[in-house]
Amino acid sequence: PKEIFLKDYKSPAFYFDTVDLKFSLGEEKTNVASKITVFPSVEGTSSPLVLDGEDLKLISIKVDGKELKEGDYHLDSRHLTLPSPPQGKFTLEIDTEIQPQKNTSLEGLYKSSGNFCTQCEAEGFRKITFYQDRPDIMAKYICRIEADKSLYPVLLSNGNLIEQGVLEGGKHYAVWEDPFKKPCYLFALVAGQLESRDDVFVTRSGRKVSLRIWTPAQDVPKTAHAMYSLKAAMKWDEDVFGLEYDLDLFNVVAVPDFNMGAMENKSLNIFNSKLVLASPETASDADYAAILGVIGHEYFHNWTGNRVTCRDWFQLSLKEGLTVFRDQEFSSDMGSRTVKRIADVSRLRNFQFPQDAGPMAHPVRPHSYIKMDNFYTGKVYEKGAEVVRMYKTLLGTQGFRKGMDLYFKRHDGQAVTCEDFFTAMQDANGADFANFLLWYSQAGTPVVKVSSSYNAEAHTFSLKFSQEVPPSPGQPVKEPMFIPVAVGLLDSSGKDMPLSSLYHDGTLQSVAGNNPPVFDTVLRVTKKEEEFVFCDIFERPIPSLLRGYSAPVRLESDLSDSDLFFLLAHDSDEFNRWEAGQLLARKLMLSLVSDFQQNKPLTLNPKFVQGLKSILCDTGLDKEFIAKAITLPGEGEIMDMMEVADPDAVHAVRTFIRKELASQLKSEFLSTVQNNRSSEEYTFNHPNMARRALKNTALAYLASLEDPEITELALCEYNAATNMTDQFAALAAIAQKPGKTRDDVLADFYSKWQHDYLVVNKWFSLQAMSDIPGNVENVRNLLNHPAFDLRNPNKVYSLIGGFCGSPVNFHAKDGSGYKFLGEIVLQLDKLNPQVASRMVSAFSRWKRFDESRQKLAKQQLEMIMSANGLSENVFEIASKSLA
Ligand code: HT7
Numbered sequence: 001p002k003e004i005f006l007k008d009y010k011s012p013a014f015y016f017d018t019v020d021l022k023f024s025l026g027e028e029k030t031n032v033a034s035k036i037t038v039f040p041s042v043e044g045t046s047s048p049l050v051l052d053g054e055d056l057k058l059i060s061i062k063v064d065g066k067e068l069k070e071g072d073y074h075l076d077s078r079h080l081t082l083p084s085p086p087q088g089k090f091t092l093e094i095d096t097e098i099q100p101q102k103n104t105s106l107e108g109l110y111k112s113s114g115n116f117c118t119q120c121e122a123e124g125f126r127k128i129t130f131y132q133d134r135p136d137i138m139a140k141y142i143c144r145i146e147a148d149k150s151l152y153p154v155l156l157s158n159g160n161l162i163e164q165g166v167l168e169g170g171k172h173y174a175v176w177e178d179p180f181k182k183p184c185y186l187f188a189l190v191a192g193q194l195e196s197r198d199d200v201f202v203t204r205s206g207r208k209v210s211l212r213i214w215t216p217a218q219d220v221p222k223t224a225h226a227m228y229s230l231k232a233a234m235k236w237d238e239d240v241f242g243l244e245y246d247l248d249l250f251n252v253v254a255v256p257d258f259n260m261g262a263m264e265n266k267s268l269n270i271f272n273s274k275l276v277l278a279s280p281e282t283a284s285d286a287d288y289a290a291i292l293g294v295i296g297h298e299y300f301h302n303w304t305g306n307r308v309t310c311r312d313w314f315q316l317s318l319k320e321g322l323t324v325f326r327d328q329e330f331s332s333d334m335g336s337r338t339v340k341r342i343a344d345v346s347r348l349r350n351f352q353f354p355q356d357a358g359p360m361a362h363p364v365r366p367h368s369y370i371k372m373d374n375f376y377t378g379k380v381y382e383k384g385a386e387v388v389r390m391y392k393t394l395l396g397t398q399g400f401r402k403g404m405d406l407y408f409k410r411h412d413g414q415a416v417t418c419e420d421f422f423t424a425m426q427d428a429n430g431a432d433f434a435n436f437l438l439w440y441s442q443a444g445t446p447v448v449k450v451s452s453s454y455n456a457e458a459h460t461f462s463l464k465f466s467q468e469v470p471p472s473p474g475q476p477v478k479e480p481m482f483i484p485v486a487v488g489l490l491d492s493s494g495k496d497m498p499l500s501s502l503y504h505d506g507t508l509q510s511v512a513g514n515n516p517p518v519f520d521t522v523l524r525v526t527k528k529e530e531e532f533v534f535c536d537i538f539e540r541p542i543p544s545l546l547r548g549y550s551a552p553v554r555l556e557s558d559l560s561d562s563d564l565f566f567l568l569a570h571d572s573d574e575f576n577r578w579e580a581g582q583l584l585a586r587k588l589m590l591s592l593v594s595d596f597q598q599n600k601p602l603t604l605n606p607k608f609v610q611g612l613k614s615i616l617c618d619t620g621l622d623k624e625f626i627a628k629a630i631t632l633p634g635e636g637e638i639m640d641m642m643e644v645a646d647p648d649a650v651h652a653v654r655t656f657i658r659k660e661l662a663s664q665l666k667s668e669f670l671s672t673v674q675n676n677r678s679s680e681e682y683t684f685n686h687p688n689m690a691r692r693a694l695k696n697t698a699l700a701y702l703a704s705l706e707d708p709e710i711t712e713l714a715l716c717e718y719n720a721a722t723n724m725t726d727q728f729a730a731l732a733a734i735a736q737k738p739g740k741t742r743d744d745v746l747a748d749f750y751s752k753w754q755h756d757y758l759v760v761n762k763w764f765s766l767q768a769m770s771d772i773p774g775n776v777e778n779v780r781n782l783l784n785h786p787a788f789d790l791r792n793p794n795k796v797y798s799l800i801g802g803f804c805g806s807p808v809n810f811h812a813k814d815g816s817g818y819k820f821l822g823e824i825v826l827q828l829d830k831l832n833p834q835v836a837s838r839m840v841s842a843f844s845r846w847k848r849f850d851e852s853r854q855k856l857a858k859q860q861l862e863m864i865m866s867a868n869g870l871s872e873n874v875f876e877i878a879s880k881s882l883a
């Protein structure tokens, strides 16, 4: 397979101006006719015109109306080349034939539940027709769709519907015109039996936009929350960024078969149904929150991604990092900012940090790829969002907005790079961000060490920083990064001290005026070693460091346990209160893991129990914050901190602590469950969701006890539940313990919900993630369950992905988990390489484990590598994992 490098980027020799597409959709074959106006980037160029094309049958090709004969062009399995195209502007007409009904890769044009739909990002358009399939080719599209009227009554594409009518033979057609130039990855087509929920949004300039959410008829009632989310997102983008929607129609289509979450095609977003359909009975609070975030995310792409797009796929984070940042801010404004930040940082730590320390580590802007689909990662998305957040931390809300305004002013309608974004931020603010661009090019998570000292005579408080970025594949040595560290200092009563000035680099800097006083500041840490000295500090403070998680680093401070307990109780930065609790929990878990490995008895520090008890019983705190604060770090996070990851020890310790907390705080947990029940109708709002989150976290703790009274309680909760959040939480609580009750309730849940595939997926994933010993056999059996289908990505993510997310069973000592995944990856690869390569990624950290596990995982990777006809997607992940 060919590796593509950022350093080899060349601007195209030919651009396209207009693209006229005609689709004739059929059951056996589909015809695609394209007519493109082509012009050279430099007059008189002698370059050949090379078009991408995969799995296409070429029917004919014409230049300026004249059919080309074999010999006038060259065709291979990936390209159609015109060695000497005409000088100047010309038209190119190509007819191709494709078979969407056989396309199980869900890339290009395919069928999902009988309907036609497309997915072109990153490089799927080349499976529809021959084209320069790269994002810097931006053109205006017209798309005519012809299909059987009764089978496909709804015909959609990008832009405005300009014509429709009936044809002979029971067919009909529709013509769509998109007035905006776009790259081909934003092209979309949908044809099928769909109905819509319709609404209207009036933009701030008074334009009426028709909003339509399309699903099969029976699902339309479940689109109310998606519509609410869409209107909220449109309003938020106007209020916060001054960005208005630019067409009179916005369509969203939900499809059950989709490789990722959703796709931001211009004015025709296509969504995985899981991120559109919700009702209180069938979707949990987490589903509701995900729908809000992803509907927002795809909508926000209209400006950050569509109006201003990427020059090449290496710049993916330009649109994804920025848009994730925007959706995070949107969700924060719609709910609790602290809770959202905690959720996002936990996600970063659990998924992105481990990747960043593994063989697939790559910078936010990768240097090379074999298959671009493999680079839709936490680094590009979540770490990319952290990079954008740092601009805002450094510039403040207004400065960041100025930077965004300049970015759109300069680049609307263009395909640009991460440097263009950086330059707009700097120029709009007259700022100097020194080596900030290293965040795009250096992989790995910087480790920042901080030590503090107080000088009681000089009334100064010093923070000494040192930083190190660990080596990663292809980058053995790294330079120091530009790290914004937000800091506050707490006095002995727990209040923030006013900050006046600090010494840095031999100069005294004012932190800010005394009126109003300033209680936190952002230190710019840019060197390998560096000191900041706060002046006028009249007692030894406890520093609250990296407030709000102001940079995506691993911070190692010299804070003692008692400092951390103090911060947990008092920090005005709620995120850092949570963080202090997590730091204590991580330390405790690691020391118990070491005890477990040495066969020492496990005991729980009473101070830790006391700390959690005071959070649990603090009625002044937000309930969802309490739920997060009493949740222990995940097993993956702890394994990630160990020299040699030991899944059994980590699991045993986490289970021990949970049980011990449940037993020592049983009465508190019981009253938490009792006091947070509600008979009210389900509402998606923060107070209600927070109440459910706290009640269900308490119930999960209690369920870790071997106590029939608790099983009874969980059963009552299950039977009394009026919404999926509560019902599923009770089911999960009961499912912790093997036995008849578990089996009966799982069976009951399935029989209740077997008609709803999205709920059945929850049922699959709950069983797949179970820590019951030997669970691999249950998962194998579930593969044969009538509701399971390897061709549907959501089902694969629930069952296989769920299983790989359970460390004890996936990393079982006998290698049974690895063997299971190896077999599945090969079967999946034949159907859907993108999904197969997501699954094979579970092996990528195999070197972190003990020798015997390493051997077993390596065997599976080698077996996969030796398979015939392996896809490039799986090849790239498996080979990099083995390297
Ligand atoms: N921009 C979208 C990316 C996407 C995608 C990429 C590869 C393969 C399938 C895909 N489906 C959607 C999603 C987003 O970030 O908005």
Ligand code: ZN
Binding pocket: 297, 301, 319, 320, 323
């Ligand atoms: Zn996106």
